Structure formats: structure tokens, C-alpha cells
Amino acid sequence: MNPSINHRLDSMIRAMTEIILPALGSSNGLATEQAGLLLGHLNVLKLQLEYASRYQQAELYDAMGLARALISEASGGAETKAAIARLSATLEEPRGNYTVRADDKLESINEAIENIIHAMKSDGEPVSRTLTHRLILNHGKATAERDRVWFSAMGFEAAESGLPSFSDMLASLPEIVAVA
Amino acid sequence: MNVSVKLGPATKLGNDIEPGIAAVLDRRMAERAKPPYKPKTDGEIATILASYFAKAPSSRLMNVKRMGGGASKEQFVFELEGGDLAGRYVLRMDPRGTAVETDRRREFEALKAFEGIVPAPSVCWLDHDGSELGQPAAIMKFVGGVTKPQSIQTTKVSGLGTVLGPQLRELLGPQFVDHLVAIHKLDCRADNLPSYQIPNADPYQAARWQVNWWSRVWNEDKVASVPVAALTQTWLEENLPAASELVFVHGDYRTGNYLFDEASGKITAILDWELAHVGDYHEDLAWVLQRIFGTSEDDKFFVNGLFERQEFLDRYEQASGRRVDRKTLHFYEVLTAFKCLALCLGTSVKVASNSHNHQDALLTWLAAAGHMFHAELCTLLEKDIAA
Numbered sequence: 001m002n003p004s005i006n007h008r009l010d011s012m013i014r015a016m017t018e019i020i021l022p023a024l025g026s027s028n029g030l031a032t033e034q035a036g037l038l039l040g041h042l043n044v045l046k047l048q049l050e051y052a053s054r055y056q057q058a059e060l061y062d063a064m065g066l067a068r069a070l071i072s073e074a075s076g077g078a079e080t081k082a083a084i085a086r087l088s089a090t091l092e093e094p095r096g097n098y099t100v101r102a103d104d105k106l107e108s109i110n111e112a113i114e115n116i117i118h119a120m121k122s123d124g125e126p127v128s129r130t131l132t133h134r135l136i137l138n139h140g141k142a143t144a145e146r147d148r149v150w151f152s153a154m155g156f157e158a159a160e161s162g163l164p165s166f167s168d169m170l171a172s173l174p175e176i177v178a179v180a
Numbered sequence: 181m182n183v184s185v186k187l188g189p190a191t192k193l194g195n196d197i198e199p200g201i202a203a204v205l206d207r208r209m210a211e212r213a214k215p216p217y218k219p220k221t222d223g224e225i226a227t228i229l230a231s232y233f234a235k236a237p238s239s240r241l242m243n244v245k246r247m248g249g250g251a252s253k254e255q256f257v258f259e260l261e262g263g264d265l266a267g268r269y270v271l272r273m274d275p276r277g278t279a280v281e282t283d284r285r286r287e288f289e290a291l292k293a294f295e296g297i298v299p300a301p302s303v304c305w306l307d308h309d310g311s312e313l314g315q316p317a318a319i320m321k322f323v324g325g326v327t328k329p330q331s332i333q334t335t336k337v338s339g340l341g342t343v344l345g346p347q348l349r350e351l352l353g354p355q356f357v358d359h360l361v362a363i364h365k366l367d368c369r370a371d372n373l374p375s376y377q378i379p380n381a382d383p384y385q386a387a388r389w390q391v392n393w394w395s396r397v398w399n400e401d402k403v404a405s406v407p408v409a410a411l412t413q414t415w416l417e418e419n420l421p422a423a424s425e426l427v428f429v430h431g432d433y434r435t436g437n438y439l440f441d442e443a444s445g446k447i448t449a450i451l452d453w454e455l456a457h458v459g460d461y462h463e464d465l466a467w468v469l470q471r472i473f474g475t476s477e478d479d480k481f482f483v484n485g486l487f488e489r490q491e492f493l494d495r496y497e498q499a500s501g502r503r504v505d506r507k508t509l510h511f512y513e514v515l516t517a518f519k520c521l522a523l524c525l526g527t528s529v530k531v532a533s534n535s536h537n538h539q540d541a542l543l544t545w546l547a548a549a550g551h552m553f554h555a556e557l558c559t560l561l562e563k564d565i566a567a
């Protein structure tokens with residue numbers, strides 16, 4: 001039986017903490033800093049590992065939700081229409097192996113959404129443009145908050161940031177069996 | 181003397197960008213194809229420096245040592261003993277790829293221009309194309325001081341959320357404003373700044389150059405599409421403010437980028453001039469106001485750990501005699517958050533994935549801060565759409 005990824009991360013963390021960092025001492029500032037960063041990265045990876053696939057699926061699920069809303073609300077001239085058609089096609093494209101292609105699918109959708117934003121600048125209908133901007137910002141707020149919690153162990157967030165806890169964020173992720 | 185510009189209609193965005201910056205970005209793209217960067221050891225740097233200072237045979241090179249921190253530039257401290265050059269110096273050089281691609285010549289000129297005006301490292305030698313030192317580099321005199329109080333322990337990345345406390349706040353705050361005002365007073369058309377171009381084709385060019393600079397960085401560096409970033413790009417293009425006055429902009433003016441003497445509370449050097457350019461003074465103000473550089477203490481938020489937001493703006497207006505235009509400030513706050521997002525979620529990841537930096541692990545760590553700027557952009561743009 002292969003050792004689990006978790007066990008391997010644990011053994012690396014222990015080696016960094018108990019052997020490598022003490023051996024470096026303070027004589028080599030850059031090496032000590034880098035070793036500290038590696039230790040930090042390993043700890044964050046360990047925290048995220050179990051949930052990474054589910055997290056990725058949730059990102060995709062939400063992007064698809066935004067895409068559907070934009071297809072329904074966006075309107076305008078020829079450029080906007082072409083961008084909407086491209087997003088619809090991207091959404092309907094078969095995904096093949098789900099786990100392998102979740103990231104690729106997310107990127108295709110986000111790219112097509114960006115294309116709509118640029119097209120609507122050119123010939124989007126004004127009221128529809130304001131509405132689509134709201135949809136994009138609402139989606140952005142939710143994803144940015146989730147990403148901040150996902151990486152909160154990296155220490156950028158102030159204690160009073162008001163963000164949900166890591167476990168609350170995980171609990172709020174949609175239970176996805178399969179995404180079309 | 182500052183430069184006045186005539187008001188006129190906004191011109192089309194196109195590719196209008198400061199020529200000096202366009203050259204930096206072109207060079208950066210040419211470097212992309214190169215193999216991974218191998219950081220040099222202290223010994224290798226000592227050999228390079230010994231060869232460089234062979235022109236000063238009466239000085240002996242000693243104690244070459246890499247300095248910690250900084251994913252933007254590599255820095256080594258060294259000493260020269262004997263002769264006219266005796267002293268302690270810092271070698272500041274570009275790795276192959278960096279979180280912020282800039283021009284050592286521009287930085288050199290800025291440091292020279294500010295000698296005697298604000299405290300800054302005294303810059304001595306320049307190798308702008310790396311023909312002598314291996315990578316583009318400048319050498320400056322070492323300046324003592326700290327970027328954060330040594331007594332206050334923090335796990336945060338240096339320069340982010342530095343808690344200064346009430347006593348240092350009182351001492352550093354007035355200097356922080358006065359030095360910024362002094363920077364904005366410099367004659368940016370002076371002969372000693374030949375690498376800097378003036379955005380005076382029309383009143384919107386200062387803002388347009390910045391939007392095009394950072395849009396190009398994002399477009400070339402993004403590793404994943406972010407719809408809010410695209411929305412921000414279109415918003416910036418459609419909301420360019422007219423600059424009524426052009427000044428010398430530091431570009432990265434914040435706590436963490438100045439050194440101070442902890443005992444006296446005196447600022448000993450303003451650092452990191454690499455993003456300096458001629459532009460709108462609101463740009464530096466917006467940078468100072470970025471939430472990531474601030475701290476929360478006693479239920480109050482202090483920008484740069486120094487002032488509450490309005491107090492900082494009031495003090496700047498008072499000391500400079502300028503008026504802070506809220507709409508222009510808002511534009512530059514959006515631009516600043518976009519710039520930070522591009523650097524974190526774009527350039528940092530791209531450079532690390534090419535193995536072109538000496539601190540790839542730090543760059544991929546910093547990337548995560550990009551989500552704070554994503555959130556900040558949503559908040560800032562939401563206000564605008566609601567209005």
C-alpha cells in the first residue's frame with residue numbers, strides 16, 4: 001500500500017521543523033526564509049488537500065451559474081450577440097473526464113465571460129450592461145470571499161476581517177454530485 | 181515647479197503607454213523565453229564585485245552577504261575598505277523575472293534627483309543592462325534603520341499590516357506626509373530625469389498611460405481569467421480622470437518602503453523608487469489608502485498604520501495646498517487594487533512558474549493576497565454601479 005499524501009506531507013513538515021530549519025540557524029537569511037515559506041506552503045497544502053477537488057467543483061458550479069445568468073440577461077449588438085453565442089457553446093461543450101478537466105472548463109467559461117464584458121463595452125444595451133455588471137460583481141464578491149478563506153492560513157487576513165471560518169466556508173460549498 | 185496641462189477631450193485608449201515603460205515590458209517578454217534563473221551565491225557575487233571594483237584597486241572588498249526579503253530585486257550588502265570608496269554598500273539587482281519589472285536606470289535617476297530633498301539611499305553606480313554585473317543593477321550606500329518596530333512581533337509579510345503603535349505613529353506620521361509632499365514638489369521636467377516622459381498630450385494621458393501599463397501586465401501575465409478584472413479594465417477605460425497637475429509619483433509609497441530609526445522615530449530613507457513616474461498625485465494617495473497596507477488598532481483602521489483615512493487626506497491637503505478630488509481618488513483606488521491584483525494573481529505566478537526568480541516560493545505565497553484585491557475591486561466598483 002502506498003503511503004498517503006497526508007502522511008508524506010506530515011513527514012516533510014517534521015523534517016523541515018525539526019531538522020532543516022534548526023540546522024540553518026540565522027547565518028543564511030534567504031535559506032531560512034525560504035525554508036520557513038516551504039513549511040508554510042506544506043501546512044496550507046495539508047489543510048486544503050482533502051477538500052481541493054470539491055472546492056474546484058464548487059468554483060466550476062458557480063461559474064456555470066453566472067454564465068447561465070449572463071446568457072439570459074445580456075443583450076446588445078452584433079459583438080454582444082456573438083459573445084453570448086460563444087459562452088453558450090462553451091457551456092454546452094462536453095467535458096470528458098470530469099476531474100481532469102474541471103480547471104480547463106472553468107477557465108473556458110471565465111474566458112468567455114470576459115469576452116462578453118469586452119463585447120458589451122462596445123455594443124451592449126445600457127440597462128442590460130448595468131445588470132450584467134451587478135451579476136459579475138455579486139459572483140466576484142462570493143468567489144473572492146471563498147478564496148480568501150481558502151487561503152486564510154497564509155496570514156494575509158486581519159483578525160477582524162469578518163470572514164467565515166474555514167470549516168463554515170467548507171460547509172457552505174454546494175454538494176455537487178455531477179455538473180453538466 | 182509642476183507641469184500644468186490643458187483640459188481637452190479624452191483620446192482613444194489604443195496602445196498609448198509611456199515609452200520607457202513600454203520598453204521595460206518589451207524586454208520582460210523577451211526574457212520570458214530564457215531558461216530558469218539560478219540565483220548567485222555570496223561567493224559568486226563577491227567575484228563579480230571584485231572584478232567590477234578592480235578599477236578602484238586601493239579599496240578592498242569585504243563581507244559580501246545576501247540580504248533577506250524582497251521578491252522584486254535581489255540585494256547584497258558588502259563593504260569596501262580603504263581608499264576614497266570606503267563604506268558599506270547595497271547591490272540591488274534584477275533577477276531574470278520579478279514580481280514587478282522595472283528599469284534600474286529610472287530608479288537611479290530618481291534617487292539622484294531626490295538627493296538632499298528627502299532621505300533616500302545615496303546611489304553610486306549603475307549597470308542598467310547588466311553588462312558588467314551580470315544582471316541589471318545599481319549600487320547604493322547602505323542606510324541604517326528598520327521597516328517595522330522590532331519590539332512588535334508579527335507573522336505578516338513585511339510591509340503588510342505593520343502595526344506601529346501610538347508613539348511611533350505620532351513621530352512618523354508628519355514625516356510621512358511631508359516627504360510625500362516634497363516628492364510631489366519636484367520639477368519633473370528637470371534635465372536630470374531623462375528616462376521619464378511627461379504625459380501631457382492631453383489631460384487624460386496620465387491616467388491612460390497607467391491603465392494601459394497595468395492592463396498590458398494583466399493581459400500578458402494572467403494565468404487564469406477573472407471576470408471582475410475584465411470588468412475593471414473596461415471601467416477604468418471609461419472613467420479616465422483629467423489630471424489638472426502632473427507631479428513626480430513615487431509609485432510604491434507606504435509603510436514598509438521607508439526605513440526609520442526606532443529610537444528617535446526619524447525616517448532615514450524612502451526606499452523602492454522603481455515604480456516612480458510622472459502622473460497624477462492622487463495615484464500616490466490611493467496607494468497609501470490601500471487596505472492591505474493598513475492596520476486595525478483599538479477598533480480604528482489606520483492607513484499604513486499611521487492615520488485614519490480622512491485625517492491622512494486632510495493632512496496632505498493642508499501640507500501640499502492641493503485639493504483631493506474624491507472622484508479622481510476613487511479612480512486611482514480602483515486602479516491601485518487592479519494593479520495589485522495583476523501583480524499577485526498574474527505576474528507573481530507567471531514568474532514563479534517560469535522559475536525566473538530567486539524567491540519563487542515567496543511569489544506563489546504572495547499570489548494568495550490577490551484575492552483580497554479581487555474583493556476590494558468588487559467593493560469599489562459596486563459603489564460606482566449603485567451610484
